[in-house]
Amino acid sequence: MKRKLIAILIALAFAPAAFAGNCSDGDSIVDLAVATPELSTLVAAVVKADLVDVLDGNRNFTVFAPTNDAFDATAETVLGAGNTGIDLVNALPVDMLTNVLTYHVAPGKRLSDAVLTSSQIRMLSKDFTTPSVQSGAPFINDSEIALPDLEACNGVVHVIGTGVLLPPSM
Secondary structure (H helix, E strand, C coil): CHHHHHHHHHHHHHCHHHHCCCCCCCCCHHHHHHCCHHHHHHHHHHHHCCCHHHHCCCCCEEEEEECHHHHHHHHHHHHCCCCCHHHHHHHCCHHHHHHHHHCCEEECCCCHHHHHCCCCEECCCCCEECEEEECCEEEECCEEEEEEEEEECCEEEEEECCCCCCCCCC
Protein backbone atom coordinates (compact mmCIF):
# COMPACT_ATOMS: atom_id res chain seq x y z
CA MET A 1 0.00 0.00 0.00
CA LYS A 2 2.80 2.40 0.91
CA ARG A 3 4.53 1.72 -2.43
CA LYS A 4 1.29 2.41 -4.27
CA LEU A 5 0.89 5.75 -2.46
CA ILE A 6 4.50 6.71 -3.19
CA ALA A 7 3.94 5.86 -6.85
CA ILE A 8 0.83 8.08 -6.91
CA LEU A 9 2.74 10.96 -5.33
CA ILE A 10 5.59 10.60 -7.83
CA ALA A 11 3.10 10.53 -10.69
CA LEU A 12 1.42 13.65 -9.32
CA ALA A 13 4.74 15.45 -9.01
CA PHE A 14 5.72 14.75 -12.60
CA ALA A 15 2.34 14.96 -14.27
CA PRO A 16 0.33 17.90 -12.94
CA ALA A 17 -1.36 18.11 -16.34
CA ALA A 18 -3.18 14.90 -15.42
CA PHE A 19 -5.25 17.02 -13.06
CA ALA A 20 -5.79 19.90 -15.46
CA GLY A 21 -8.81 21.59 -13.99
CA ASN A 22 -12.05 22.66 -15.53
CA CYS A 23 -10.97 26.29 -15.42
CA SER A 24 -10.41 27.95 -18.75
CA ASP A 25 -7.92 30.48 -17.43
CA GLY A 26 -5.43 29.73 -14.69
CA ASP A 27 -4.77 26.90 -12.31
CA SER A 28 -7.45 25.21 -10.25
CA ILE A 29 -7.18 24.49 -6.53
CA VAL A 30 -5.99 20.97 -7.37
CA ASP A 31 -3.41 22.26 -9.87
CA LEU A 32 -2.07 24.63 -7.22
CA ALA A 33 -1.83 21.84 -4.60
CA VAL A 34 -0.15 19.41 -6.99
CA ALA A 35 2.41 22.06 -7.95
CA THR A 36 3.28 22.75 -4.28
CA PRO A 37 5.63 20.09 -2.84
CA GLU A 38 4.76 21.12 0.74
CA LEU A 39 1.16 19.98 0.08
CA SER A 40 1.93 16.47 -1.19
CA THR A 41 0.35 14.76 1.84
CA LEU A 42 -2.81 16.79 1.31
CA VAL A 43 -2.82 15.74 -2.35
CA ALA A 44 -2.49 12.09 -1.31
CA ALA A 45 -5.40 12.52 1.12
CA VAL A 46 -7.59 14.19 -1.52
CA VAL A 47 -6.84 11.35 -3.95
CA LYS A 48 -7.65 8.68 -1.33
CA ALA A 49 -10.91 10.44 -0.39
CA ASP A 50 -11.84 10.77 -4.09
CA LEU A 51 -12.28 14.54 -3.82
CA VAL A 52 -10.15 15.56 -6.81
CA ASP A 53 -13.14 16.20 -9.08
CA VAL A 54 -14.92 18.23 -6.40
CA LEU A 55 -11.94 20.54 -5.86
CA ASP A 56 -11.11 20.68 -9.55
CA GLY A 57 -14.53 21.75 -10.77
CA ASN A 58 -16.15 25.05 -11.60
CA ARG A 59 -17.55 25.68 -8.12
CA ASN A 60 -15.63 28.24 -6.03
CA PHE A 61 -14.13 27.09 -2.72
CA THR A 62 -11.95 28.39 0.06
CA VAL A 63 -9.45 25.74 1.14
CA PHE A 64 -7.42 25.78 4.34
CA ALA A 65 -4.58 23.54 3.14
CA PRO A 66 -2.41 21.82 5.77
CA THR A 67 1.26 21.45 4.89
CA ASN A 68 3.14 18.16 5.14
CA ASP A 69 4.54 19.41 8.47
CA ALA A 70 1.00 20.07 9.74
CA PHE A 71 -0.01 16.52 8.79
CA ASP A 72 3.15 15.16 10.46
CA ALA A 73 2.42 17.06 13.70
CA THR A 74 -1.16 15.81 13.75
CA ALA A 75 -0.04 12.24 13.02
CA GLU A 76 2.30 12.32 16.02
CA THR A 77 -0.53 13.60 18.22
CA VAL A 78 -3.13 11.12 16.95
CA LEU A 79 -1.01 8.03 16.20
CA GLY A 80 2.05 8.58 18.39
CA ALA A 81 5.68 9.57 18.00
CA GLY A 82 7.45 8.62 14.80
CA ASN A 83 4.33 8.62 12.64
CA THR A 84 4.08 10.81 9.55
CA GLY A 85 1.22 12.51 7.79
CA ILE A 86 1.16 9.74 5.19
CA ASP A 87 0.78 7.22 8.05
CA LEU A 88 -2.22 9.24 9.23
CA VAL A 89 -3.75 9.34 5.75
CA ASN A 90 -3.26 5.58 5.42
CA ALA A 91 -4.69 4.87 8.88
CA LEU A 92 -7.92 6.81 8.46
CA PRO A 93 -10.91 5.10 6.85
CA VAL A 94 -12.09 6.93 3.73
CA ASP A 95 -15.28 8.24 5.36
CA MET A 96 -13.34 9.71 8.30
CA LEU A 97 -10.68 11.17 5.98
CA THR A 98 -13.42 12.72 3.84
CA ASN A 99 -14.95 14.30 6.95
CA VAL A 100 -11.57 15.74 7.96
CA LEU A 101 -10.87 17.08 4.47
CA THR A 102 -14.30 18.64 4.00
CA TYR A 103 -13.71 20.42 7.32
CA HIS A 104 -10.91 22.28 5.48
CA VAL A 105 -13.14 23.53 2.64
CA ALA A 106 -15.74 26.29 2.66
CA PRO A 107 -18.08 27.14 -0.19
CA GLY A 108 -17.27 30.36 -2.03
CA LYS A 109 -14.08 32.32 -2.47
CA ARG A 110 -13.01 34.09 0.75
CA LEU A 111 -9.80 36.05 0.74
CA SER A 112 -8.07 36.51 4.09
CA ASP A 113 -9.84 39.81 4.87
CA ALA A 114 -13.23 38.11 4.51
CA VAL A 115 -12.04 35.11 6.54
CA LEU A 116 -10.71 37.20 9.42
CA THR A 117 -13.79 39.42 9.64
CA SER A 118 -16.04 36.37 10.00
CA SER A 119 -16.97 35.10 13.44
CA GLN A 120 -17.50 31.59 12.07
CA ILE A 121 -17.19 29.85 8.72
CA ARG A 122 -19.41 26.92 7.79
CA MET A 123 -17.39 24.22 6.09
CA LEU A 124 -18.50 21.56 3.60
CA SER A 125 -18.58 19.09 6.49
CA LYS A 126 -21.42 21.27 7.91
CA ASP A 127 -19.29 22.09 10.97
CA PHE A 128 -18.01 25.59 11.75
CA THR A 129 -14.46 26.92 12.06
CA THR A 130 -13.45 30.01 13.98
CA PRO A 131 -11.03 32.53 12.47
CA SER A 132 -9.00 34.78 14.74
CA VAL A 133 -5.90 36.92 14.99
CA GLN A 134 -3.49 35.91 17.77
CA SER A 135 -0.38 38.00 18.45
CA GLY A 136 -0.81 39.58 15.03
CA ALA A 137 -0.97 36.24 13.16
CA PRO A 138 -4.09 34.90 11.39
CA PHE A 139 -5.53 31.59 12.63
CA ILE A 140 -8.31 29.21 11.70
CA ASN A 141 -9.27 27.37 14.89
CA ASP A 142 -5.88 26.57 16.45
CA SER A 143 -3.90 26.45 13.20
CA GLU A 144 -1.92 29.42 11.96
CA ILE A 145 -2.55 30.57 8.41
CA ALA A 146 1.05 30.62 7.22
CA LEU A 147 0.43 31.68 3.62
CA PRO A 148 -2.92 33.33 2.81
CA ASP A 149 -4.62 34.22 -0.45
CA LEU A 150 -3.20 31.82 -3.03
CA GLU A 151 -5.78 32.47 -5.71
CA ALA A 152 -6.93 29.75 -8.08
CA CYS A 153 -9.39 30.00 -10.95
CA ASN A 154 -12.00 28.23 -8.82
CA GLY A 155 -11.34 29.75 -5.41
CA VAL A 156 -8.57 30.50 -2.95
CA VAL A 157 -6.15 28.48 -0.82
CA HIS A 158 -4.87 29.53 2.59
CA VAL A 159 -1.93 27.34 3.65
CA ILE A 160 -1.98 26.32 7.31
CA GLY A 161 1.23 25.10 8.85
CA THR A 162 0.64 24.13 12.47
CA GLY A 163 -1.87 21.31 12.35
CA VAL A 164 -4.70 19.62 10.54
CA LEU A 165 -8.14 20.95 11.44
CA LEU A 166 -10.11 18.23 13.21
CA PRO A 167 -13.90 18.45 13.10
CA PRO A 168 -15.63 18.82 16.47
CA SER A 169 -17.24 15.41 15.97
CA MET A 170 -13.82 13.71 16.14
